[in-house]
Amino acid sequence: MQMRFEEWDRIYKRILADFSFSRSRDEEAARVLSSLLDSIDQITLDELKDAVRGRDVVVCGNAPRLRDEIGGITPSDVVLAADGATSVLLEHDVIPDIIVTDLDGCMPDIIDANRRGSAVVVHAHGDNIDKLKEHVPHLRRVLGTTQASPLENVHNFGGFTDGDRAVFLALEFMPKSIRLIGFDFDDENVTPRKSKKLRWAKVLLEIALGPGCTDP
Ligand SMILES: Nc1ncnc2c1ncn2[C@@H]1O[C@H](COP(=O)(O)OP(=O)(O)OP(=O)(O)O)[C@@H](O)[C@H]1O
Ligand SMILES: Nc1nc2c(c(=O)[nH]1)N=C(CO)CN2
Numbered sequence: 161m162q163m164r165f166e167e168w169d170r171i172y173k174r175i176l177a178d179f180s181f182s183r184s185r186d187e188e189a190a191r192v193l194s195s196l197l198d199s200i201d202q203i204t205l206d207e208l209k210d211a212v213r214g215r216d217v218v219v220c221g222n223a224p225r226l227r228d229e230i231g232g233i234t235p236s237d238v239v240l241a242a243d244g245a246t247s248v249l250l251e252h253d254v255i256p257d258i259i260v261t262d263l264d265g266c267m268p269d270i271i272d273a274n275r276r277g278s279a280v281v282v283h284a285h286g287d288n289i290d291k292l293k294e295h296v297p298h299l300r301r302v303l304g305t306t307q308a309s310p311l312e313n314v315h316n317f318g319g320f321t322d323g324d325r326a327v328f329l330a331l332e333f334m335p336k337s338i339r340l341i342g343f344d345f346d347d348e349n350v351t352p353r354k355s356k357k358l359r360w361a362k363v364l365l366e367i368a369l370g371p372g373c374t375d376p
């Protein structure tokens with residue numbers, strides 16, 4: 161299910177409160193990204209639609225189980241990598257079609273994949289403004305996203321973590337199907353903050369793909 165901004169905004173308010181994030185910092189980050197995008201090569205919504213529409217999409221999260229599940233990717237799949245999943249895919253000679261990142265994954269790997277053809281969907285938020293300034297100028301084929309109000313060149317398709325945002329992005333462009341690999345919401349080897357983010361990812365994926373879609 162695609163998400164209208166009004167519906168997203170209700171969830172976003174709960175996320176802001178849960179993490180004590182600042183909406184105005186998120187808005188500032190979106191403006192910073194917007195102006196950085198003016199000087200670099202961007203990918204258009206039409207190009208993304210051409211890549212996704214009518215295709216089988218695999219969204220790769222970065223749980224440890226991704227290594228065991230990569231074998232399920234077939235040549236006809238469109239591969240979306242959530243941030244750190246990019247590194248694991250490259251190790252297995254898979255170049256993602258689209259990387260969804262807030263720039264806290266392994267940036268040398270993301271830049272390498274980008275040079276080899278991956279489009280990069282960069283998410284601006286209040287806690288990555290310095291990373292936006294550092295890395296965005298070195299990327300090409302970029303689309304900008306925000307979790308706050310959208311700007312002309314910074315979009316909001318819904319979603320919070322890189323993994324669930326990748327699913328909302330794909331849904332926007334009418335794929336034939338979406339499969340999740342490398343998702344583990346009960347991973348015990350993550351920090352409490354990450355665990356809390358994964359709980360939101362699960363809630364959002366159940367809204368996006370329907371009840372039961374995150375069952376093991
Ligand atoms: N067990 C897991 N550990 C880490 N990521 C997971 C896990 N299960 C699912 N994911 C998904 O994989 C995505 C990419 O994971 P990565 O480790 O690169 O985290 P990240 O870049 O810190 O994520 P985010 O910035 O969204 O918090 C996450 O955004 C999440 O949606
Ligand atoms: N302000 C803010 N927003 C976010 C953050 C974050 O750390 N701070 N992390 C995200 C995914 O991990 C997504 N959105």
Ligand SMILES: [Mg+2]
Binds near residue numbers: 243244261265322
């Ligand atoms: Mg990230």
